[in-house]
Structures are given as C-alpha cells and as structure tokens.
Amino acid sequence: MNAMSATATAAETQAIARAALRSDRFRLEREPDWQRLEAIVTKMEKDRLRRISDEDLLALPGLYRTVASSLSIARETSLDAATLAYLEALVQRAWFVVYGPRSSLWDWLRGFLGGGWSAAVRSIWFDVLIALAVMVAGTAVGWLLVAHDPEWYFALISPEMAGTRVPGATHEALRNSLFGQSDQSGMSVFAAGLFSNNAQVSILAFALGFALGVPTLLLLVQNTASLGALLWLYNGKGLLVDLIGWLAVHGTTELFAILLAGAAGLHVGRSIAFPGNRPVLRAASEAGRRAAVVMAGVVLMLVVAALLEGFARQLVDETFGRMVIGGFMLTAWCAYFFAFRGNASGVRRS
Structure with a gap:
C-alpha cells in the first residue's frame, strides 16, 4: 500500500510539474503580445491617443484576436487560474476599446x-x-x-x-x-x-x-x-x-x-x-x-x-x-x- 501511495503521489507531482511547465511555456511564447495589447488598451482608456503610434493602432485588432485565441486555448487546456483571470480581464477591456461605443456620454x-x-x-x-x-x-x-x-x-x-x-x-x-x-x-x-x-x-x-x-x-x-x-x-x-x-x-x-x-x-x-x-x-x-x-x-x-x-x-x-x-x-x-x-x-x- 505504501509503495502504491508513493507511486500515485509521484505521478501527481509529475502531472503538476508538467502542467506548470506547459503554463509557463504558453505564457512565455505569447506574453509579449499580451503586454503590448495591455499597454495600448491602458493608454486608450486614459484618453492618451496621442501617445499611441500608428503601428500600434493598426496592430490593435490583430492583437485583440490573438489574445482572444490565447484565452480560448487556455480554457481548453485548463491552464492555471491566474493566467485565465488575467486573459479574461484583458479580453474584456480590449473588446470595449475595439468594438465598444466610440462616443462619450x-x-x-x-x-x-x-x-x-x-x-x-x-x-x-x-x-x-x-x-x-x-x-x-x-x-x-x-x-x-x-x-x-x-x-x-x-x-x-x-x-x-x-x-x-x-x-x-x-x-x-x-x-x-x-x-x-x-x-x-x-x-x-x-x-x-x-x-x-x-x-x-x-x-x-x-x-x-x-x-x-x-x-x-x-x-x-x-x-x-x-x-x-x-x-x-x-x-x-x-x-x-x-x-x-x-x-x-x-x-x-x-x-x-x-x-x-x-x-x-x-x-x-x-x-x-x-x-x-x-x-x-x-x-x-x-x-x-x-x-x-x-x-x-x-x-x-x-x-x-x-x-x-x-x-x-x-x-x-x-x-x-x-x-x-x-x-x-x-x-x-x-x-x-x-x-x-x-x-x-x-x-x-x-
């Protein structure tokens, strides 16, 4: 019984390690796009449009779709809760910037x-x-x-x-x-x-x-x-x-x-x-x-x-x-x- 319990514990530890590695690798591969989109969205939310380059403005729709795709993958592969929460919040904010109302009150x-x-x-x-x-x-x-x-x-x-x-x-x-x-x-x-x-x-x-x-x-x-x-x-x-x-x-x-x-x-x-x-x-x-x-x-x-x-x-x-x-x-x-x-x-x- 002790041998079986130790084996199960080792398997769980390996599974957690693989999930953490997969989550870290997923984040490292895509994080630059996430950070770039977050920076653009933050500036637009603060009405700092003049500080956004034309290149970033043109890239905004593509970045939004990329991050939305990352969120979909993260949900399907059950990545860590912190990554999911971060992506969900970012996609929500970006949606209002890309597709939300263009006029103020x-x-x-x-x-x-x-x-x-x-x-x-x-x-x-x-x-x-x-x-x-x-x-x-x-x-x-x-x-x-x-x-x-x-x-x-x-x-x-x-x-x-x-x-x-x-x-x-x-x-x-x-x-x-x-x-x-x-x-x-x-x-x-x-x-x-x-x-x-x-x-x-x-x-x-x-x-x-x-x-x-x-x-x-x-x-x-x-x-x-x-x-x-x-x-x-x-x-x-x-x-x-x-x-x-x-x-x-x-x-x-x-x-x-x-x-x-x-x-x-x-x-x-x-x-x-x-x-x-x-x-x-x-x-x-x-x-x-x-x-x-x-x-x-x-x-x-x-x-x-x-x-x-x-x-x-x-x-x-x-x-x-x-x-x-x-x-x-x-x-x-x-x-x-x-x-x-x-x-x-x-x-x-x-």
Missing part, C-alpha cells in the same frame, strides 16, 4: 438633444395624434361624468389627492387652494401627488404598450378623466381660468410627457399588431428602439416639470404669470419637436 447627449430626440418624436407622429385625441376625449369624459353625477368625482380622484377640493367646497376654499399656498404643506402634498401620479402613468403607458396598445389607451383615458373632473369642479365656482393657470406652470410639460409616453407605448403596440411586411419581432424591435429614445426624453421632461412645480409655481402667485410660463414651455416644446431639425442621424422613420 457628452457626445451622446449632444446628439440626443441636438436632433435625435426630436426626430424620434416626429417619427411616431401618428401615434402622438392618436394619444392626443384619446387624452382630449378622456378629459371630456371625466367632465361629463361628474357633471351628470358628482359621486363620480370620488371614483376619479382619490380622497388623499382631493383633500378639500371636493364637490360642495366653497368658492373661497377652492380659491385659497390655488393662491398663497406656497408655505402650506397641504398644497405641496397635492402637487407631489400629482407629479408622482403622472410619472407612474408615463412609465406604465409605455410599459403596457406591448399588449397591442390597448392598456395604454385605457390608462390615458383614466388619467385625463381625473383632470376633467377637477376642471369641472373649479369651473362650477368660476375658477376655471385660475386652475388652468395653476396647472399650466408644470402641466404643459408634464402632460406633454404623458402624451409622448402614451404615444411611445402605442407605437410599440401598433407595430406588433400591424407589422406590415416585416416579421413581428423585427417590427417590435425597430419600434422599441424609437420608443426608447422618446422615453429617455420623457424622463428629462418629468424632471423639468418637477423643477417648475417645486419652484416656478411657488414663486409666481398670480394667474397671468403662470399662464405666461406654461405657454412659453408649451411653445418651446412644440418648437423643439416639430420645428427644430438639428442632426437627426441614426433615427429611422417609420
């Missing part, structure tokens, strides 16, 4: 705001029109429902959001909810509730678009019906214009964001339902890319709306000034989306 943002976003919105113009019609119809439905039966008001607007803004409230109570409330928490809660609700609606309107766009349309109707109910309430006390001014400061941006989110979701759903001559997956993929660009802008619009809601509306406490701010924002968004062309490269129209 600033370049992407400049292209996005410089025409990419507006072009994406124009490319789904038909869906924007449908979403707009549905939102207008939803507002009208909300108004008519509460006008017929005020009990609908509580079905459309939650008690937490409504607060004192309920049917039967006096003219003075409703007016006080619009003016001189910058230092009171009640109005801040109501404003925060509106923003939170609209942000959720925007995200859901887009996310539910895959179901052929039907849930998106229903969500737009539900959300704007509550707006119609609120308009009816204030109109009954002669405060409709004042309410519109109160909403306009942030609402022209916030509702525009909901409109675009709904249109983006509808665009995806419509592409799935009516792919045309394209396969469904391809149609959905193309629509999804356009809609994703639109939704990236929707997030930006919601941030702008939050800033307007948190500052501009509190600082401006009269209807005319609020109307001016809201009208300016609406004009600016329309001009950007439908008049400004900029650099729309990379966004395909449907």
Whole structure:
C-alpha cells in the first residue's frame, strides 16, 4: 500500500510539474503580445491617443484576436487560474476599446438633444395624434361624468389627492387652494401627488404598450378623466381660468410627457399588431428602439416639470404669470419637436 501511495503521489507531482511547465511555456511564447495589447488598451482608456503610434493602432485588432485565441486555448487546456483571470480581464477591456461605443456620454447627449430626440418624436407622429385625441376625449369624459353625477368625482380622484377640493367646497376654499399656498404643506402634498401620479402613468403607458396598445389607451383615458373632473369642479365656482393657470406652470410639460409616453407605448403596440411586411419581432424591435429614445426624453421632461412645480409655481402667485410660463414651455416644446431639425442621424422613420 505504501509503495502504491508513493507511486500515485509521484505521478501527481509529475502531472503538476508538467502542467506548470506547459503554463509557463504558453505564457512565455505569447506574453509579449499580451503586454503590448495591455499597454495600448491602458493608454486608450486614459484618453492618451496621442501617445499611441500608428503601428500600434493598426496592430490593435490583430492583437485583440490573438489574445482572444490565447484565452480560448487556455480554457481548453485548463491552464492555471491566474493566467485565465488575467486573459479574461484583458479580453474584456480590449473588446470595449475595439468594438465598444466610440462616443462619450457628452457626445451622446449632444446628439440626443441636438436632433435625435426630436426626430424620434416626429417619427411616431401618428401615434402622438392618436394619444392626443384619446387624452382630449378622456378629459371630456371625466367632465361629463361628474357633471351628470358628482359621486363620480370620488371614483376619479382619490380622497388623499382631493383633500378639500371636493364637490360642495366653497368658492373661497377652492380659491385659497390655488393662491398663497406656497408655505402650506397641504398644497405641496397635492402637487407631489400629482407629479408622482403622472410619472407612474408615463412609465406604465409605455410599459403596457406591448399588449397591442390597448392598456395604454385605457390608462390615458383614466388619467385625463381625473383632470376633467377637477376642471369641472373649479369651473362650477368660476375658477376655471385660475386652475388652468395653476396647472399650466408644470402641466404643459408634464402632460406633454404623458402624451409622448402614451404615444411611445402605442407605437410599440401598433407595430406588433400591424407589422406590415416585416416579421413581428423585427417590427417590435425597430419600434422599441424609437420608443426608447422618446422615453429617455420623457424622463428629462418629468424632471423639468418637477423643477417648475417645486419652484416656478411657488414663486409666481398670480394667474397671468403662470399662464405666461406654461405657454412659453408649451411653445418651446412644440418648437423643439416639430420645428427644430438639428442632426437627426441614426433615427429611422417609420
């Protein structure tokens, strides 16, 4: 038994020695290429392109393929873990340098705001029109429902959001909810509730678009019906214009964001339902890319709306000034989306 154990131990030792020798030989034969690639990648990661020679730049793709091949061989021959880890990390870094995005975040943002976003919105113009019609119809439905039966008001607007803004409230109570409330928490809660609700609606309107766009349309109707109910309430006390001014400061941006989110979701759903001559997956993929660009802008619009809601509306406490701010924002968004062309490269129209 001792002789057999000694023989086995000797065999294992020889196997380990052969593996180590093979690993060392493998590394020595290829290490110069690895080191050269690592030096090039490090310089490019540090934006030191001027320090890289033309020869190294030309050799970069070949070096990447060589190191990737070395990694494949190392995995097949079960070389030591340290070599494998080193090669895997190097190949990953080199891949981003060779095949990764060529533009920085600033370049992407400049292209996005410089025409990419507006072009994406124009490319789904038909869906924007449908979403707009549905939102207008939803507002009208909300108004008519509460006008017929005020009990609908509580079905459309939650008690937490409504607060004192309920049917039967006096003219003075409703007016006080619009003016001189910058230092009171009640109005801040109501404003925060509106923003939170609209942000959720925007995200859901887009996310539910895959179901052929039907849930998106229903969500737009539900959300704007509550707006119609609120308009009816204030109109009954002669405060409709004042309410519109109160909403306009942030609402022209916030509702525009909901409109675009709904249109983006509808665009995806419509592409799935009516792919045309394209396969469904391809149609959905193309629509999804356009809609994703639109939704990236929707997030930006919601941030702008939050800033307007948190500052501009509190600082401006009269209807005319609020109307001016809201009208300016609406004009600016329309001009950007439908008049400004900029650099729309990379966004395909449907």
